[in-house]
Amino acid sequence: MQEVLRFIWRVRLYEAFGLVSITSEDNRTIENKVLGRKILDKLYQTCSSELSGKKFAYDGEKSLYTVGALPKNKFEFMVVLEESYANCGSLANDGIHSESGKRSKKSSQEKSFKIEISYAAEIPLKSVCLAFQGLEPEKLQDALRVLDIILRQQAAQRHFYRGCLLVRQSFFHDDSRNFSDVGGGVTGCRGFYSSFSPTHGGLSLNMDVSYTVILTPGPVIDFLKSNQNARDARSIDWVKAKKLLKNLRIKTTHNNREFRINGMSEKPCHQQLFPLRVKKDNGTYDDQTINITVLDYFTKHLKIEITYSAYIPCIDVGKPKKPAYLPVELCSLISLQRYTKALSTLQRTSLIEKSRQKPKEKMQAITNAMKNYHYDDDPLLASCGISIEKQFAQVEGRVLESPKLKAGNGEEISPSNGRWSFKNKKLLNPTKIDLWAVVNFSAKCDASYISRELINCGMNKGIIINRPFSLMEEDSHNRKYGPVVRVEKMFDQLLAKLTRPPEFLLCILPEKKSCDLYGPWKKMCLSDHGIPTQCMCPLKITDQYLTNLLLKINSKLGGINSLLSTEQLSRMPLIQDTPTMIMGMDVSHGSPRLPDIPSIAAIVGSRSWPLISRYKACVRTQSSKVEMIQGLFEPQEDGTDNGMMSELLLEFYRTSNKQKPTQIIVFRDGVSESQFSQVLNYELDQMIKAYQLLGEGDAPKFTVIVAQKRHRTKLFQVKGLENVPSGTVVDNNVVHPRNYDFYMCTQPGMIGTSRPTHYHVLLDEIGFSPDALQDLILSLSYVSQRSSAATSIVAPVSYAHLAARQMGQFIKFDDFIEDGITAEGSTTVPKLPKLDEDVEDSMFFC
Incomplete structure (x- = not known):
């Protein structure tokens, strides 16, 4: 069963495309998408009759679409919003204090916006129908884009007041049931992806569970402590914090207002001064000002207790020349703010683990989403003549027979559901390792024990491995240096002991491959000295772990682990x-x-x-x-x-x-x-x-x-209890109506829901x-020398x-x-170091 929902077309219509310009009272162009959507919602409420009652789809920027033409080719409207400017999505920059000493008032008065709509073009939705007939109409992608914009708008409007984050064709809602902590102040957020695509079976709505990462909502100080793994507020690196917090949105706990962070104060709260106008007994303000600290203002004038943030910098929510300061403990991060920094290895691992769903769980989640979003209730989809079948699209798939493999001693291996085992089997062409060494950067690992177990496992697989020439332990004093220096010092020690270059080096890292030592070590071995190397970071030494390690080592040294029988x-x-x-x-x-x-x-x-x-x-x-x-x-x-x-x-x-x-x-x-x-x-x-x-x-x-x-199509078995078996091919119904394409799922699919490859x-x-090509592609998924499972x-x-x-x-x-040497700003791109001639033709990448 295919995770695609089919559309039924009732009529053929044209979509009118217009350009939209929204400006504020001071002639500033409104670029905030949330505010833009609210303004156009207000436009429809107040000026619907002038638009002939036509619903429209708005992309949040400069494009607006209606089904059929509007009465005129150009419109100008004035729209008044009665809500605060901050809550309209364009967060206020005015803060609690300004240099003039005046306390900024909440901008709750009416604000006017000018909207200009001008006709641009006509987009025939008929082009989608023509695509099903094997044609390639000119405006097909434009028509599909219009339908996708309708989907985005429907998702945003349905959850507007609860909060909705749109990321391309995925949407995420402010619901704690969709959140999962992945560490470092980062939260995984589950949402849904939806998009239209022409398929052999008709126009389809492709839905999938989607994930993004957001800043963990809540007190700013909690986020910073978690992000920097700090014990308390005074342990935080505020230089890093300033960069991280820039442009984030916060809400104050004492008056429930929203602001965008502009920076941090140079001094802590109890030292940071600002000018304050003195209030007279009659309620008026004196022309003179006094300098007062941010701490005194909040504790003495506003009667708000300030504790830990008295001795740390303030958050600046003002303008560049008019700072406005807030104590950190009064600020909380608003939900649904995307985290755009690179995730750490632990964060990525945590996100992957928490986002996994078994096929039955994923099918149920998508089914529930279809019920919750009520696409059939959307007036724009209805006016396009579209209705949606609520069931998954049924497709016919074939399961290709797994190829046989040849191992050592003429033994044949018959994979089962994309997996096989080298237990009690020899490798087809094992290598021999005479001169080798172990270097150990990890204080937790016993290099001697690892080398003995590797030798024993190699013997069982047919690889003759002599005892290592040397077991090099890193000097604890060297750990204070950077990764490049640590690698150089280790290599100097190693070369001083060896009489000739080793055939192979085993490197034990203190962390997984993404640790800082990995790149410098690989460069030193492969580029500078031409020595094959294998890195490892074992959590637990098992026979399967050592076997997988030996498969990689044997391939890098020129051996062959297995071949296809036909090969x-x-x-x-x-x-x-x-x-x-x-x-x-x-x-x-x-x-x-x-x-x-x-x-x-x-x-x-x-x-x-x-x-x-x-x-x-x-x-x-x-x-x-x-x-x-x-x-x-x-x-x-x-x-x-x-x-x-x-x-x-x-x-x-x-x-x-x-x-x-x-x-x-x-x-x-x-x-x-x-x-x-x-x-x-x-x-x-x-x-x-x-x-x-x-x-x-x-x-x-x-x-x-x-x-x-990187696509969103999944294949399910009818009952959805397990993943489709390895070798499943689908080349009908949900493939492109004109092009030559198909889906193939080759991986075993032991964890989560398998994603087929779209060829x-x-x-x-x-x-x-078609049969010969699909058999070849399946075979090429079984020739990877670094594992005992078919590759995806x-x-x-x-x-x-x-x-x-x-x-x-x-x-x-x-x-x-x-150093300012970027590929974009320079005509020269830094070159990678060349591999040494002794390893450049090897399978060093295994």
């Missing part, structure tokens, strides 16, 4: 007779916290044809937020090519009996439908040029497939039948993502941002 026997359809290279491509972008850091592009290509389990990776930096891969083809003045594509082609030629690939299958991750044409027109063109520059001959046949994981076939010059996306894409993430940590990009 080992060279019986891969359409591949065994024709030299074929399989590629995975991905681009990783910076976090919201550092939006200008370079993007990391990674591509991997298969080697040693006819195998499809061995890969080489190339990773480069490129301009920030650029999705198309820029380094595929880089011709030089001497006629050579320094691009990533040629590097992979040469490696394929070297390892495949001097044969060039005549077929190339490309899996591209991370692009949206609007970028599909760029993949074909730019990236494919660059790959063809790289191929042609290496020698004469026609370009190979290409099959280009986009693999999407879009953009080009197929090779000529795969084909292994080449998974490898590209891993390579980009690992090499991206070689450079601390924060330093470039602090």
